[in-house]
Amino acid sequence: MSEISSAISARSRLLQPTAVNSILAEVAELRRQGRRLVSLMRGEPDLPTPAHIVEAACRALRDGRTHYPDNRGEPALREAIAEKLYRENGLTYDPGSEILVTTGATFALWAALTALLNEGEEVLLPEPIYDAYTPVIRLAGGRVRPVRARLGGGRYSLTGEDLEAAWNPAAKLLLVNTPWNPTGTVLTRDELALVAAFAARRNLVVVSDEIYEAFTYDGRVHLSPAALGEEIRERTILINSLSKTYAMTGWRAGYAAGPRAIIDAMYLVLQQSSRGPATFVQDAAVAALRGSRERVEAMRAEYERRRALVVERLDGAGRARLIRPEGGFFALLEVRALGRTSDEIRRRLLEEHGVVVVHGSAYGPAGEGTLRISFAAGGETLEDGLARLREGLEGLAG
Ligand SMILES: Cc1ncc(COP(=O)(O)O)c(C=O)c1O
Numbered sequence: 001m002s003e004i005s006s007a008i009s010a011r012s013r014l015l016q017p018t019a020v021n022s023i024l025a026e027v028a029e030l031r032r033q034g035r036r037l038v039s040l041m042r043g044e045p046d047l048p049t050p051a052h053i054v055e056a057a058c059r060a061l062r063d064g065r066t067h068y069p070d071n072r073g074e075p076a077l078r079e080a081i082a083e084k085l086y087r088e089n090g091l092t093y094d095p096g097s098e099i100l101v102t103t104g105a106t107f108a109l110w111a112a113l114t115a116l117l118n119e120g121e122e123v124l125l126p127e128p129i130y131d132a133y134t135p136v137i138r139l140a141g142g143r144v145r146p147v148r149a150r151l152g153g154g155r156y157s158l159t160g161e162d163l164e165a166a167w168n169p170a171a172k173l174l175l176v177n178t179p180w181n182p183t184g185t186v187l188t189r190d191e192l193a194l195v196a197a198f199a200a201r202r203n204l205v206v207v208s209d210e211i212y213e214a215f216t217y218d219g220r221v222h223l224s225p226a227a228l229g230e231e232i233r234e235r236t237i238l239i240n241s242l243s244k245t246y247a248m249t250g251w252r253a254g255y256a257a258g259p260r261a262i263i264d265a266m267y268l269v270l271q272q273s274s275r276g277p278a279t280f281v282q283d284a285a286v287a288a289l290r291g292s293r294e295r296v297e298a299m300r301a302e303y304e305r306r307r308a309l310v311v312e313r314l315d316g317a318g319r320a321r322l323i324r325p326e327g328g329f330f331a332l333l334e335v336r337a338l339g340r341t342s343d344e345i346r347r348r349l350l351e352e353h354g355v356v357v358v359h360g361s362a363y364g365p366a367g368e369g370t371l372r373i374s375f376a377a378g379g380e381t382l383e384d385g386l387a388r389l390r391e392g393l394e395g396l397a398g
Helices: 019-032 051-062 075-089 104-116 133-139 160-166 189-201 260-271 279-290 294-314 342-353 379-396
Strands: 099-102 122-127 143-148 150-152 155-157 171-177 205-209 236-241 254-257 321-323 330-334 370-374
Touching: 019 342, 051 279, 075 099, 075 254, 075 279, 099 104, 099 260, 104 133, 104 171, 104 205, 104 236, 104 254, 104 260, 122 133, 133 143, 143 160, 160 189, 171 189, 189 205, 254 260, 294 321, 294 330, 294 379, 342 370, 342 379
Parallel strands: 122 143, 122 171, 171 205, 205 236
Antiparallel strands: 099 254, 150 155, 236 254, 321 330, 330 370
């Protein structure tokens, strides 16, 4: 073997860094040169993990909860998840057989795709969407079939016709993300009913990533597709995590719920790879799920205030138009009127104004013409970042 890099497998060559990681490399280089940058890029809450959750982890460590966990997930955590799904989502799952505890939503997605996809089978993927889905679909042997979302009436949505047009006999899964990163759409009951009817008609499994469920605005409520009826529940893998809801991104605690046969297959994938989050992390997750909702509501209200600030400062700046997010902590800013690609605009904003955002084309061709702005960080960072963005957009608009 002449060069060691030729040892890398073809499968692993299919992987690319996420947009955030690529931009982080550019940011690190500029910071090395002494530039002061403000980042409105990451989906990383700046709020601390609530103290009672941290305390539960410390207590678990002191109590010696440092050995292998139950690979399905500690029974107490699976029970707490089942209670949560019943209480907040109106769903009944058996903690013994229909729930799997995973290392974040990321691992749940990996396990679901690995358990379900045969070589060459397709995943219908709305677009623009979180860019970390495509590489794992490919790694699991699948192919992506984009479903271009429509922007109309100030929001992105999915239509039955677009889903139908994307369908072909190789399609096996439909992946949905509600609230939807990066569009900010919270799928309505009617939209989810379309998804459910389409999945039933075309015999698809629905993978539903609901990681932003706690953060919805203007009185909207999150609805899981699985809650629409028994038929769709039986073909849905619900994926969620504690990362965003409890500001626990670094704890790596997530879960999947679904029909027993699929959860069993995912459990085998997990046994042969991650073996689940640390035991004391699982104890802390029980405290999070069973604890008061007060802190979560306080965080939601804080993100809603930040969203209002983003709308106020950016809508109309340099002919840009803000797509008002209904949920999550990202806003898409339409910058088509500037007549440049989103990546060009992003670079100019970074290099000339020191503000970091993500170009919409990172989320698929349907995201071209937009920038993704995160309001997961607030305070000075948000104020300063929005001021720089406004100035940069106005400058670009001439
Ligand atoms: C849509 C979506 N799903 C999953 C994840 C990752 O979740 P986790 O931290 O639970 O692995 C993210 C993180 O940004 C996300 O935006």
